[in-house]
Amino acid sequence: METTAMHDHRKLGRELELFDTDPLMGSGLPYWLPAGAAVRHTLEEFIRERERRAGYRHVYSPVLGKRELYEISGHWSHYREDMFPPMDLGAEQVVLRPSLCPHHALIYRSRARSYRELPLRMAELGSMYRSEPSGVLGGLTRVRAIQLNDGHVFCTPEQAGDEAVAALELIREAHRALGIRPVRYRLSLPGEGGKYVADPALWERATALLTEVLERSGVPFEATEGEAAFYGPKIDIQIADAAGRESTLSTVQIDFHQPERFGLRYIGADGARHRPVMVHRSVIGSVERVVAHLIELYGGAFPAWLAPTQIVLLPVSDDELPPADRLRQRCLDVGLRAEVAGPEHGSLGARIRAARLVPYQAVVGAREAADDLVALRLRDGRRLDPLPAGQALARIGALVAAGSSDLWDGADLWDGAV
Incomplete structure (x- = not known):
């Protein structure tokens, strides 16, 4: 895998025209430029396909x-300070959601469920909003509008451990494919104060299950107090930025609280109604934070499958432009992201240097054009x-489609034409 020394994503992301900000949009609300949007779209398709196969x-x-939705979920009483103020809409108040899980709980309970349907695995790449203080905002790592790779598994209590183990393995597989190396796994536990749901039996049961999940998965972990969600403990997969600052990227949680709050049920094999368990998991976390990390990890030299421009075409002169x-x-017809950098952008040497981070550069001279x-x-x-x-295009396309970290395989595998 090609790697470079880590860079500050805020500087490099703007230099590479991946994202930017504007005071009129507001702090913590970056916008994506075409190159950054290409990276984001590719990541979204990557994770959707892996989730689909799982x-x-x-x-x-x-x-x-x-507002009533978040009163039921517990967000209003335990998380209100991190939410945007409610908006009056006639006689009702509506809120920008701080989390997707209440919505997924409502989707689950939209009809009767049987034990035969469980585990029911539901995923969404959805927007959520956090009222972050201006002092902690920065680049893509701390923002106020978040595109979260979220998912919830509704299952029987007996299935919860296996589903959490599977979620953790899905996270680890995705990290390996992206080249992400976590700095540690954390079992996040409650601290002191009224921030957390007051139900000792719930906390003890969920903590025991997550401890077992980590031990079964064979990963070393540290227990840390004061980092749990308000409704339960969680496994946090930690990464570090260019300055060594640690943050959470991916999570797994076992939740007994919200199924109770929303009155979720399923009909068991005995014909009776039972309470499901919710396993929350986010494989790559927020798109913003994972892109920030990948910018720093690769220094902008993304793997070919993820690169915003995968091949740049360099005509030697104006004659080779057509x-x-x-x-x-x-x-484009074979699915590659390609651009032409013509002589109007400078000498051939200057254009080659400008495209140094593009995986493939194709020089088109008179001989190449003729033959x-x-x-x-x-x-x-x-x-x-x-x-x-x-x-050449077929071989590049095959390597990109495979998500390969290699730029060339060194073997003549293709003899057809595109």
């Missing part, structure tokens, strides 16, 4: 909810002899 079904839910444009279209060839330069410094364009 048995999750995706839903969409509104970013607003009635064939370079046609080659760009062929790249349908490309002369590839790889980001790692290797240069390849001119290849038939169709063969």
